[in-house]
Amino acid sequence: MKKAIVCLLVVVLMFSLVACSNNAQNAKTESEPKKEELKYPEKPINVIVAYKAGGGTDVGARILCSEAEKILGQPLVIINKPGADGELGYTELCKSPPDGYTIGFINLPTFVNLYLERKTEFDKNSITPILNHVYDPGVLVVKSNSPFETLEQFVDYAKAHPEEITISNNGTGASNHIGAAHFAKLADIKVTHVPFGGSADMLAALRGDHVMATVAKISEVAALVKNGELRILASYTEERLEDFPDVPTMREKGYDVLFGSARALVGPKGIPQEIADKLHDSFKKALESPSHIEKAKNADLPIKYMSPQELMDYIEKEEAYLKEIVPQLDLN
Numbered sequence: 001m002k003k004a005i006v007c008l009l010v011v012v013l014m015f016s017l018v019a020c021s022n023n024a025q026n027a028k029t030e031s032e033p034k035k036e037e038l039k040y041p042e043k044p045i046n047v048i049v050a051y052k053a054g055g056g057t058d059v060g061a062r063i064l065c066s067e068a069e070k071i072l073g074q075p076l077v078i079i080n081k082p083g084a085d086g087e088l089g090y091t092e093l094c095k096s097p098p099d100g101y102t103i104g105f106i107n108l109p110t111f112v113n114l115y116l117e118r119k120t121e122f123d124k125n126s127i128t129p130i131l132n133h134v135y136d137p138g139v140l141v142v143k144s145n146s147p148f149e150t151l152e153q154f155v156d157y158a159k160a161h162p163e164e165i166t167i168s169n170n171g172t173g174a175s176n177h178i179g180a181a182h183f184a185k186l187a188d189i190k191v192t193h194v195p196f197g198g199s200a201d202m203l204a205a206l207r208g209d210h211v212m213a214t215v216a217k218i219s220e221v222a223a224l225v226k227n228g229e230l231r232i233l234a235s236y237t238e239e240r241l242e243d244f245p246d247v248p249t250m251r252e253k254g255y256d257v258l259f260g261s262a263r264a265l266v267g268p269k270g271i272p273q274e275i276a277d278k279l280h281d282s283f284k285k286a287l288e289s290p291s292h293i294e295k296a297k298n299a300d301l302p303i304k305y306m307s308p309q310e311l312m313d314y315i316e317k318e319e320a321y322l323k324e325i326v327p328q329l330d331l332n
């Protein structure tokens with residue numbers, strides 16, 4: 001009998017303790033303020049592109065943003081801010097309020113090289129990385145009626161006629177300029193680099209016979225190569241380009257140089273984490289959507305996603321390369 005009473009008391013005590021615990025937890029929950037639902041974005045978002053409309057960066061930005069705005073529920077307004085090899089647009093982007101309503105695209109290695117070669121109002125610590133969109137391999141291109149049908153002919157002529165060959169690029173110290181200068185150093189040739197304010201003008205100079213060659217990204221010239229207007233002499237890739245299997249790589253020809261341009265979406269430093277996460281998740285969903293994939297393929301845009309951390313790691317790697325290689329190059 002005593003044993004039964006003791007057991008009953010234990011059961012009652014246990015129920016009392018559980019009840020008290022639940023009441024305390026409920027009281028704590030009721031006393032805590034509920035986390036407000038993120039309302040961002042509540043108005044259009046400006047997207048800065050530091051180059052002219054019509055170039056590879058601009059085209060890619062418009063394709064991706066047209067998909068992302070469907071997910072974010074607000075317009076994404078492309079604002080072209082060309083000038084000073086991209087510095088003008090990058091400066092405005094990095095100095096914008098970190099509220100998520102101004103974001104933009106940076107080109108790598110151009111963005112990094114600008115702050116390494118001269119005093120700028122931004123560096124790698126001035127951004128909030130969101131994601132990488134494109135990795136666009138470099139190619140050396142001439143017009144289809146050019147006397148240079150092979151890379152060997154190009155190099156032989158350059159050695160026999162120092163500085164006579166003119167190569168357009170998308171800005172002094174920009175990615176295409178670095179790619180051209182690195183190849184010239186390895187080939188031991190002297191060429192004349194001709195800078196322009198963006199890819200569209202750089203290509204217009206080649207197509208108008210104002211220069212003899214250009215170093216571009218494959219997305220910028222693929223259609224012109226396919227229609228027979230331009231010819232690729234070599235690619236700056238490890239393997240031959242899938243769509244142009246007959247084009248040799250620089251490495252095949254004995255020049256150990258890889259070169260391309262990453263195009264990444266970033267915001268100014270200090271964007272609240274929940275807003276940065278919303279932007280990342282929305283743009284990643286847009287990037288992976290069948291509609292975006294199809295449009296990017298039609299525009300010859302090589303998509304390469306990188307997470308915020310992967311993107312920052314890539315920037316660190318580019319910075320190390322530029323610090324080691326660029327001082328050895330003739331970027332005049």
